[in-house]
Amino acid sequence: MSKAIDQLREQLEESEAVIDAIRQGSVDAVVVYHPSEQVYTLKGADYSYRILIEAISEGALVISPSGMVSYCNKRFAEMLKTTPRDLTGSSLYDCMGPGQMSVFKKLLHAGITGSVKGEIKLRAEGGSYLPTRFSISPLLMGDFRGACAVVTDLTEQKLIEEELGKHRSELERLVDMRTEELRKAKDELEHRVTQRTTDLMRANAQLSREILERQQSQVALQGERDNFRKLSDEFHILLNAISDTLILFSPDMEILWTNCEDADRLNDGLSEEVRQCRHGLLRELSAPSEDSPVTRCFNTGEKEVSVLTREGTVLDLRAFPIQEDGKVSRVLLLASDITEKMALQAEAMQACHLATLGELAAGIAHEINNPITGIINCAQILINECRPEQIENDIGLRIVKEGERIARIVRTLLSYARDGQQGQRQAATISELVAESVILTQAQMQKEGIELKTNTLDDLPELDINFQQIQQCFINIINNARFALNEKYPGRHENKILEITGEKVIISDHPYVRIVFHDRGVGISPRDLPLLTKAFFSTKPFGKGTGLGLNITERIITDHGGFLGFESDKGEFTRVMIDLPAKV
Template structure:
């Protein structure tokens, strides 16, 4: 109220003062009314009153203006502080596009100082190719011809730094108005790294897609609802989808068979719960026309910001693999059956088949090798051949397996082992794809019987020749022998001959008859004639032979050791032929003992013993002759029964004795064996079958 009164009074006095200056009458009247003050005093008082009233009037406005200025300064300080502290670059321009604000962040971003930029046009922060467009846009805007759509929406554009570098910034514009004054505030944010990261991410995603398209497997991604959001080329081809189909985000359930969908839904929930899914098999029905496919799927959750947002998986078509596995299984069964047949075939081959390593150790062998070697087949692998073929006569450089490894050719050899068996060994190389010899297959056949048959055939050939010779010799020998026998008989019949001479003549007659009988037997054996056999005792035959040789044995100081059972069973034989066999054996033993011991010696012994043995259920009588003479070398033993083969020096033997003896014993259904060690002994064994009931008649 007081302010209003003062205001009204002041205005009244001011009006009077103004009108009084021009009108003296009014002033004089007012002076007379106020007690006769002078005009000058009146105007002074009036001025003072007006001054006071003016002060009273203006004082509130001054106070209000100070408050506004103070608030403005505070606002500016807060704005400047905020502009200084903010991380974004702030640049303000006036209507002339001159910079009126350039905060520290802008200094750091563009490399210009605040002093350098204040009052400068904004386009110095833009590349030259954008400056003209910028000037036109600013001019158009401030002239009111452009819309304000650029305000409030961030823009991405290049900016130019003080050092000439171009960076990518995100620009946000704000319009500041103060009455008729307009200012544009620009906020710059450096997004170069973000753009580089986005470009790197884009390139990474592009590489991922390219790599995924190169994979032979189907790679896919799905969201939380099971909709496919990504599929590589193989997956699209596999599912029969186009890129347009993929854009519609089809469901993986659409491809599954009805019986697999429930299991697939459960597995998807397991993966979205964070579980890793491996090797799940599904049947896909892509279309009604195509056959169902079998796939194996592996899936893992997609985690972003610690949240599962979907799943990523790989699907492999295993239909062909399953078919191959089925075929492989069938082939495996077929191979197993063929292997069993092959193994059975090998195991039933009587020969020894052995696969050797280069170090001559056994890799594997058949049952035939195990039977022939007398070892379990499981013990043969890893065994060295020398441990299997003890005393092999074809060892070292003569070994066909070693020669086969060296030459790469098929090698063979005939060999003997310590057990007396003969072997025909053939070796075949086994090479790899480079032609290198990695193994050798040995095929060893027991040819002991075959060799015996060959030797017997050879002896038969020799005996055939002997028969032809004996046929001519027999006549030449028989004629003088008959003359000797007849002359001796004539002299024996002469009554004038004394008893002693008569005894000598009888001996000449008997020996002549024996010679004639031997020639006859030789001729008969060579011609393979059947002789009439009668039951005889081997003891009697031995006694008859010793009667002819005992005196010579005593003369040579050979110690006889006779241990023959006088009650031996009878054998069906030709007495003189058996006597000839025993005489040949005694003659050979006497020669061997005299060669080793020219004089008497305790080791100069000749033992003869008998025994009854069983052979294949048949009873046999066996005579064994054992001498401690020189023995026979091992390499000569295989040939000792060959006709005309002798171990004696030239002129000391014909090589027919043992050959004829062997033929005689075989003709009697028996067997003659010779065992000898050079320098130690020789043992000759004769086996003859015991005469049966009908043979005793």
């Protein structure tokens, strides 16, 4: 042990002598070999440069890629409150402040390949911390590849910045205080100006009234005539600019006045439907009828309200009596387009009904699933207790099959009612959509004698859709097809067929899946085809259709980036086509 200590002491003395020689410039170079690194000293030929490095006010050092200090000047050692001898050959990582190790490693790594700068907090002897700025550049000397760094002490700069911050805060406080004083002075001045202005306005108003009274006494008659003409012109312009239709009727149902005149110029913002039905509305309302709100208003002398639907446009009709000498001399009719309002109300009611249906379906599913589960279990016991060739075994299998069918129908109904309003989309195939949609309508179609044919290829691309929303569209179209087939064939018939097919198509260089619903029902006239998706338009008799099914269907398909199309021949067939983008 003592021999090893003596050897270490000799090596230490030798190292100290080498370091002194390096600092004095009496040697050209010293190379230290180590398994992981090589350290090169400055050459003695650079002695004048060494004197310059020692004389600068910043710290200077040479660092190996592993962070070992190969050389440092006296100023850098003074920053860390130590000596160059103690720092030379030591790891600079030992002098890092809290959290600075990883920062300095990244900075050193970047400095070996290019010049970089960064702030590092060093830990000096005694545990104090020193803010510094490192300016690191690559250094190549023979086989040595490292970096040289110039270190600037930022302690004084930080103190100055802190002091400046305090002065800045004080200055901001003084500015805010002065600003508040100026604001109060400004408010006071504005108050005085306002008060003075009010006084002047009152005096001016009084003077204007006196002048006006004198003028009115001189030209009273002429002024009244001019004012009346002006007010009349403004009143007519205002009435003609109103988007709603106003009609003034006489007791003989003669139209005395209407703001429909020059409507195309004054009412460019009106919907096309309102323009189209205006003339028809005038003809209908001018004809005497007990159902007309105008006739009722003449008879009762009170305000009458009615709602009229024309070609998908819903009009709110309000008749107001104008009485003279206790009798109704004229009636003013106000017709307002409330189609959009009714559509929003209908959608809200549908959403409410769907939510109620979801709650009811959940309760019904619970009440049905419990006994169905018991029936299936009992049937399974019967199957287990009987031999395969016994009739009881066949009866048990039939009970299990039909019980599972009932459970599936309940699950589908519950999913359709509860999840229809959710916005989540999922991958699905056309086969799945058609199957789930048919479950809820198949029993009714069988009862009505409608033959269902489906041909949806299994290799069609998947769709990224809201399953319940698209299912709702399919059910709407299937129900429309059922109605058309039942209207044409009240009983069973060989042509009472609904065909559902699917195919892949390309639209604008993008893949789509087309679903076609083809029925051989009553068909649709060419005049009604453009109106099919308009809210409240229906080809069904009153009370059998709301006129919202295809409107909602088109909006859902459009939201999915798809298209809805129709082909029909009156009395022959109707073909509904849905194109949905394939999932990429």
